[in-house]
Amino acid sequence: MRQKRAKAYKRVMALYVGTFGFRTPYQILLGDDFLVEAAKQKDVDWWKMLGTTVQGEVKPMITQCCIEALYRKGKEFQHVVDMAKRAERRKCNHREAVAPGDCLKDMVGETNKHRYVLAVQSQPLITNLSRAPGLPVMHYNARGVLVLSPPSTATIRAKNAAEEGRRTEGTKLLEGIKDGANVVGASEPQEGRRRKVQGPNPLSVKKKKVVEEEGKKRKVEEEEEVGEEDEGRRKKKRKRGRGKGAVATAIAEINAAGGIGMGAAEEGSESD
Ligand SMILES: [Zn+2]
Numbered sequence: 001m002r003q004k005r006a007k008a009y010k011r012v013m014a015l016y017v018g019t020f021g022f023r024t025p026y027q028i029l030l031g032d033d034f035l036v037e038a039a040k041q042k043d044v045d046w047w048k049m050l051g052t053t054v055q056g057e058v059k060p061m062i063t064q065c066c067i068e069a070l071y072r073k074g075k076e077f078q079h080v081v082d083m084a085k086r087a088e089r090r091k092c093n094h095r096e097a098v099a100p101g102d103c104l105k106d107m108v109g110e111t112n113k114h115r116y117v118l119a120v121q122s123q124p125l126i127t128n129l130s131r132a133p134g135l136p137v138m139h140y141n142a143r144g145v146l147v148l149s150p151p152s153t154a155t156i157r158a159k160n161a162a163e164e165g166r167r168t169e170g171t172k173l174l175e176g177i178k179d180g181a182n183v184v185g186a187s188e189p190q191e192g193r194r195r196k197v198q199g200p201n202p203l204s205v206k207k208k209k210v211v212e213e214e215g216k217k218r219k220v221e222e223e224e225e226v227g228e229e230d231e232g233r234r235k236k237k238r239k240r241g242r243g244k245g246a247v248a249t250a251i252a253e254i255n256a257a258g259g260i261g262m263g264a265a266e267e268g269s270e271s272d
Contacts, residue, residue: 001052015151019158026115028050028058028116029062031066031104032100033100034140035084104118108135136149
């Protein structure tokens with residue numbers, strides 16, 4: 001199987017695993033018509049291909065009604081019966097054998113609660129059963145290649161609904177919780193908050209503090225850069241570039257604030 005297709009199939013199966021609870025070994029429900037088709041593929045190991053197609057371990061199964069249908073085909077189909085016998089027999093509780101299609105419909109039911117992967121050829125049956133969400137289907141295409149169908153509309157709809165459900169649940173969990181309430185210690189600082197409010201106008205205080213702190217920080221940075229500057233011209237250039245922008249502004253601010261010595265910073269921007 002080509003890499004691209006293998007990847008696509010893996011993604012498709014991941015959907016069934018993630019949303020519908022599928023687990024390996026995947027239970028492959030074999031239709032009688034599927035086995036007839038599989039018997040025609042002489043040069044491929046059909047049994048192995050089942051696992052390759054769903055990209056995982058498989059447990060092929062066949063119902064009493066489906067194997068009955070193969071017996072009724074007569075001697076020519078004995079080799080297909082033999083193929084079917086490799087699969088595990090799945091009880092369908094049809095005392096009298098019913099048409100294979102009807103049997104498989106009963107097995108899948110409304111919701112495919114036993115999480116079967118259906119392997120059938122009958123297109124009307126596939127269409128009919130695609131109303132059940134979470135039913136992977138594989139069949140042989142016209143060229144005899146075993147293909148896994150893309151997820152049905154019902155499947156996609158159920159997946160979206162499940163995701164939507166999870167989202168709403170998440171939103172509900174957050175109801176009534178204030179932003180920041182999940183921060184460590186957030187339940188204590190009511191006192192701290194009150195204290196803050198009691199202090200002087202935070203705007204005026206903050207502004208000065210920021211300018212001073214930034215000034216100090218910049219000064220330290222400048223000193224470090226001047227030290228490095230001796231090593232080469234490139235650094236000097238970079239620094240000069242900055243000096244004309246942010247550094248110059250900072251210096252002007254420091255001067256305006258009543259002057260912390262400019263020292264190295266000034267030296268730096270004037271050199272060269
Ligand atoms: Zn049956």
